[in-house]
Amino acid sequence: MAKQAPTPKSLSLQLIRTITLALIVTLILGGVLIYWHAVQRIEAEMRAAIVVGSRIAHNALDDVDEISATRRRLELTVADFDDDRHLRASLRDPDNVVIRQSILQPPSAAVPEWLYELLAGKPKVVRLELPDAFHKFGTVVLETDSHNEVAEVWSDAKLYLLILTAFCGVVLLILWVALGRALRPLNDLTGAFAEIGAGRYDRRVDIGGPRELVELGSGFNAMSERLSEMEHRNRRLREQLETVQEEERAELARALHDEMSPLLLSVDVDATALRQQEETSRDPDVEKRAAAILDAVLKMKRNVKGILGQLRPSGLHALGLANSIENLVAFWKKRHPDIAFSVNVPPRSFGVRMDAAIQNIVREGIANAIRHASPRGIDISIDIESGNLLSVEIIDDGIGLAPTLTSGYGIIGMQERAALLGGTLEVIDRKDEHGVRVKAILPLDGAEYLSDSKSMEAGTSV
Ligand SMILES: Nc1ncnc2c1ncn2[C@@H]1O[C@H](COP(=O)(O)OP(=O)(O)OP(=O)(O)O)[C@@H](O)[C@H]1O
Ligand SMILES: [Mg+2]
Secondary structure (H helix, E strand, O other): OOOOOOOOOOHHHHHHHHHHHHHHHHHHHHHHHHHHHHHHHHHHHHHHHHHHHHHHHHHHHHOHHHOOOHHHHHHHHHHHOOOOOOEEEEEEOOOOOEEEEOOOOOOOOOOOHHHHHHHOOOOOEEEOOOOHHHOOOOEEEEEEOOHHHHHHHHHHHHHHHHHHHHHHHHHHHHHHHHHHHHHHHHHHHHHHHHHHHOOOOOOOOOOOOOHHHHHHHHHHHHHHHHHHHHHHHHHHHHHHHHHHHHHHHHHHHHHHHHHHHHHHHHHHHHHHHHHHHHHHHOOHHHHHHHHHHHHHHHHHHHHHHHHHHHHOHHHHHHHOHHHHHHHHHHHHHHHOOOOEEEEEOOOOOOOHHHHHHHHHHHHHHHHHHHHHHOOOEEEEEEEEEOOOEEEEEEEEOOOOOOOOOOOOOHHHHHHHHHHHOOOEEEEEEOOOOOOEEEEEEEEOOHHHHHHHHHHHHHOOOO
8 A cells, every 4th residue: 555655844843843953952062061160160169168278277277386275276276167168177086086067158059969969079178287286186177068169050050051041942932933924925825826726827926035935936926927828818719719610600500591591492492383383284203203302302491400500509699598598498308307497597698608608508517417417306597696797507406426527528618618708617516415516607798798788689690
């Protein structure tokens, strides 16, 4: 089984996704850099703290000769480190038992323990080398504690990450809006191409946006203009073709009517005269021949009339639209008395070309219903709709359209006739019940209608 190709993602979505990925990578890299910088900073701070602390303690305890209360001096030196941010000093007796310990300044903000583990290195411990006079009381030990520094670094890192995230968010937002704006003409173009595909060549697009889209829009408009022109030219050519055909048929009809009919009439008259003469001379053979000639002439007259009817579409000029449709219906009624026909056609003309097109559409519509759908009823109606439009409908209650239509020329022909008059025609399944609805919408061309009405009044029948 053929695999269905996945629906491609939209261009803006693809761009946004790629840029989001790039921003996430930037965020991760930023995070790593912030981490590395924080570790370095904590390490440097702790190293500096222990160096400075050692120097302070040494300075306080170095001039041993001037110290009278040695132990007291040791305790005071340790107390000097109270409220230090990074160092904890402790006085330990010779057995390393803590006698007194300085109190560290509490961190400005709580730091999660995992973060502390992650950032703080091992505490640095320095046991001070004190003059001998202090040995019996113990010694001073300085130890770094990076909680304060980690808290500081953490609040800085949070700020950096917040700024970085906000930056990424703003970039994405701006990108989303900018892309939406820039690509809007592309969406218009997509819709416009679909309309062109459906045959609406008068579609144009607004030209705007980036240069590439401006060029694309101009190209599209030039293409649709060209297509409109070609369609217009095609229509004119088809109209001319139809007119030429009509004229040729009319010429033929006139020739048949004007040249054949008098000849047939004269043969008819002569044969009648011959038969009458024969009645006096009583020659049965001549009488038989005269009767045969008269019979042949009658047939020829019928044939000529039939051909004339073919050449002048069903004697439309003579009968009028409503009558010729009634004739059409009568023709089918005679052959299918079981089908109920309903006809709603106004007793007027809509112009020669329009009347001819309507009649042909109705003829094919009825023929299709009877040939393909076995209907019990066929409704034919012609109505003037709002907006100067004429609606022609042939509705049957037959079996409806097959899922796949076999291609014939009837529907195409009907659609071409409608298109020639600037209208449309659709053949669709009925929504209310079984059957098919053929619906043509034809614009009423006032000028043609008027001129044709006049010519109708003048009478131009053959
Ligand atoms: N009223 C209808 N009910 C059911 N099917 C229809 C009806 N009208 C048309 N069809 C379907 O549409 C197809 C195409 O119709 P179309 O008139 O174009 O060709 P056709 O009637 O088969 O041949 P032709 O060229 O002689 O007219 C038909 O073969 C038929 O299957
Ligand atoms: Mg047909």
